[in-house]
Amino acid sequence: MEIPxxxxxxxxxxxxxxxxxxxxxxxxxxxxxxxxxxxxxxxPQRNDDSTSIALRRTVERxxxxxxxxxxxxxxxxxxxxxSGCSSGIHRFERLWRLGEKQDPDNGKAYVHGAW
Amino acid sequence: MAxxxxxxxxxxxxxxxxxxxxxxxxxxxDQQKMEAAYNQMKRKMAIxxxxxAIKHKIMVLSGKGGVxxxxxxxxxxxxxxxxxxxxxxxxxxITGPNVPKMMGLDGRRLNVEGGRILPAEGHLGVKVISMAxxxxxxxxxxxxxxxxxxxxxxxxxxxxxxxxxxxxxxDFPPGTSDEPLTVAQNLPDIDGMVIVTTPQDVALLDSRxxxxxxxxxxVDVIGIIExxxxxxxxxxxxxxxxxxxxGPGGKTHKTTADENGDWSVTLDIFKSGGGEKxxxxxxxxxxxxxxFDPGFVRGGDDGVHRIVSEPEGASSQAFxxxxxxxxxxxxxxxxxxxxEII
Numbered sequence: 001m002e003i004p005x006x007x008x009x010x011x012x013x014x015x016x017x018x019x020x021x022x023x024x025x026x027x028x029x030x031x032x033x034x035x036x037x038x039x040x041x042x043x044p045q046r047n048d049d050s051t052s053i054a055l056r057r058t059v060e061r062x063x064x065x066x067x068x069x070x071x072x073x074x075x076x077x078x079x080x081x082x083s084g085c086s087s088g089i090h091r092f093e094r095l096w097r098l099g100e101k102q103d104p105d106n107g108k109a110y111v112h113g114a115w
Numbered sequence: 116m117a118x119x120x121x122x123x124x125x126x127x128x129x130x131x132x133x134x135x136x137x138x139x140x141x142x143x144x145d146q147q148k149m150e151a152a153y154n155q156m157k158r159k160m161a162i163x164x165x166x167x168a169i170k171h172k173i174m175v176l177s178g179k180g181g182v183x184x185x186x187x188x189x190x191x192x193x194x195x196x197x198x199x200x201x202x203x204x205x206x207x208x209i210t211g212p213n214v215p216k217m218m219g220l221d222g223r224r225l226n227v228e229g230g231r232i233l234p235a236e237g238h239l240g241v242k243v244i245s246m247a248x249x250x251x252x253x254x255x256x257x258x259x260x261x262x263x264x265x266x267x268x269x270x271x272x273x274x275x276x277x278x279x280x281x282x283x284x285x286d287f288p289p290g291t292s293d294e295p296l297t298v299a300q301n302l303p304d305i306d307g308m309v310i311v312t313t314p315q316d317v318a319l320l321d322s323r324x325x326x327x328x329x330x331x332x333x334v335d336v337i338g339i340i341e342x343x344x345x346x347x348x349x350x351x352x353x354x355x356x357x358x359x360x361x362g363p364g365g366k367t368h369k370t371t372a373d374e375n376g377d378w379s380v381t382l383d384i385f386k387s388g389g390g391e392k393x394x395x396x397x398x399x400x401x402x403x404x405x406x407f408d409p410g411f412v413r414g415g416d417d418g419v420h421r422i423v424s425e426p427e428g429a430s431s432q433a434f435x436x437x438x439x440x441x442x443x444x445x446x447x448x449x450x451x452x453x454x455e456i457i
Contacts, residue, residue: 008455069456073299075333089300092333 003096009077011066018099026099030067033079034059036104038094039087046105059084158273165272166303169203169280171445173337174298174308176328178321180289183342184311186420187405188286189217191309191441193422194434196239200281203234205271206245207298208288209264215247217420223248231276238423244275268297289321291328299332306445307335309402313343314389322390326397337444338400340437341390345381346407347429352376381406400444403437406430 004020015029035056037043045055067079067086076091097104141149175188185208192204206214215221218237225248226233234242246267259267277283285302287294299305308329312322322339329336348360352372360368360380368380394401408421408430421430 006454008457010457071303071454073301073305073332073334075299075331 003093006092006095009069011069013066014064018095020096024099026096028095028098030064031056031059032098033090034062034081034084036090036094036098037085037088038090038104039085042085042088043105158269162273162301163303165277169277169283171281172283172285172302172305173441173445174285174287174295174305174334175311176287176291176295176308176325177289177311178291178323178325179312182289182311182313183405184289185213185217185286187309187311187340187342188284189214189420190405190422190430190434191438192241192282192284193239193420194431194438195282195284195442196241197422197426197431197435198438201240201279203242203244203277203280203283204237205275205283205285206243206247207268207271207285207294209246209259209267209294211288212245212247212250214243214286215245218243219419220245220248225249228276230274232270232274233276238420242277242280244271264293265297268294269301272298272301291324295328296332299334305334307337309337309441310339311342312339312390312393314341314383322393323397326393326399336397336399337441338402339390339394340402341404343407344390344404345383347379347381349377349379352378400440402440403433405433405437 004022004024006018007021008017008019010017010019014031015027016033018026018028020026035052036046042055045051062081062084065082067081070078070080072078072089076089077095078086078089080086094104097106173191175184175191177184185206188206189204192202196202204214204218206212208214215223215235215237218241220235220237220243223235225235225244232244234244235248237243285298287298295308308325310322310325310329326336350358350372352358354372354374354376356372356376356378358370358372358378358380360370360382362368362380362382368382370378370380372378390404391401406429421428422434425431
């Protein structure tokens with residue numbers, strides 16, 4: 001999937017503002033980002049509606065905080081939180097899909113969780 | 116004045132300590148965790164510093180084993196060092212490290228100063244780090260699962276005092292597994308990867324996997340090197356003599372001895388041109404062919420690479436041509452993502 005290059009991330013109180021090199025701008029709430037964690041522990045929980053809702057509730061109960069953002073090679077970002085899961089590596093394609101309000105797992109959460 | 120006794124209620128978070136007394140010391144387990152977290156943070160900072168101190172970082176990969184990747188990685192490092200550049204060679208092949216042998220550093224041990232690992236220095240001043248330096252003897256196998264390998268690689272990247280380098284060449288085990296993934300995730304500003312292949316179809320098929328892997332990690336492919344490409348047979352005969360050499364696959368190679376009586380034919384032992392074809396197919400640069408040179412094997416076993424023993428020889432020349440293409444790629448590429456995080 002060809003996507004524009006991510007140029008800027010502004011971390012705000014409850015969400016982050018992303019600017020891509022084609023001028024597209026996205027807002028992703030931290031709750032959405034954390035619910036979409038691609039790690040091997042969180043991903044399978046999104047395979048089923050009931051566990052996915054439970055994951056969402058868990059994420060929403062976590063203290064609101066700005067994450068520490070780190071680049072992972074040239075292809076992804078990781079987000080470090082003081083509580084909850086920080087294991088997921090979010091590929092840029094995944095952040096783009098989240099910004100576009102598409103399913104970041106593309107219908108196969110567990111398989112995608114390998115990344 | 117009598118002091119207030121320290122009260123701890125069983126199964127309760129409530130703890131009352133004597134205000135005058137020292138706070139309770141962390142448990143050994145907590146201390147261990149804190150130490151690990153501190154070391155991890157220190158390592159991350161060191162890796163960021165290392166990113167700045169090393170101008171160019173090049174990964175050398177192959178999809179398939181036995182294509183001469185370590186020989187090529189060592190050759191690239193030596194060829195760059197021949198130009199007077201400061202070069203490091205990181206042997207990430209944890210389970211089958213053989214770079215030290217090729218660099219004449221067999222049996223060497225690493226020194227540690229101020230908590231930093233000092234690389235060993237091989238031919239032409241190339242700094243070398245390899246798992247082989249940590250093994251008791253060369254027959255000891257390293258039987259590690261992924262997470263342990265990952266820790267060792269992070270240590271090789273973050274805890275080594277490379278100093279300022281112009282180039283760091285990183286030699287990987289074959290395939291597209293933990294090792295290149297870990298390095299691509301941890302080492303900042305990698306210039307790109309060089310893919311080594313031999314001309315057979317099987318090797319080329321696996322090289323294509325490496326290309327897809329690079330694309331997936333958003334690491335630039337500097338190009339493909341075709342190793343073991345053609346074996347030159349030389350001889351002497353009366354000037355003008357027609358020579359016939361029976362080559363692989365029943366193919367007959369014909370040549371004529373020149374006025375000095377010298378003749379030469381190149382036998383394509385593993386076919387030829389496949390690397391170039393794959394490069395064209397995937398639209399990546401083809402860096403060149405390196406000849407099948409038995410001297411590499413002898414030199415590798417003796418710890419003297421062909422580039423060191425015959426700096427003007429045909430193999431050194433072939434390496435030098437490949438290296439100049441790599442240099443023109445990395446020195447014009449703008450590395451760094453340019454992502455602003457606020």
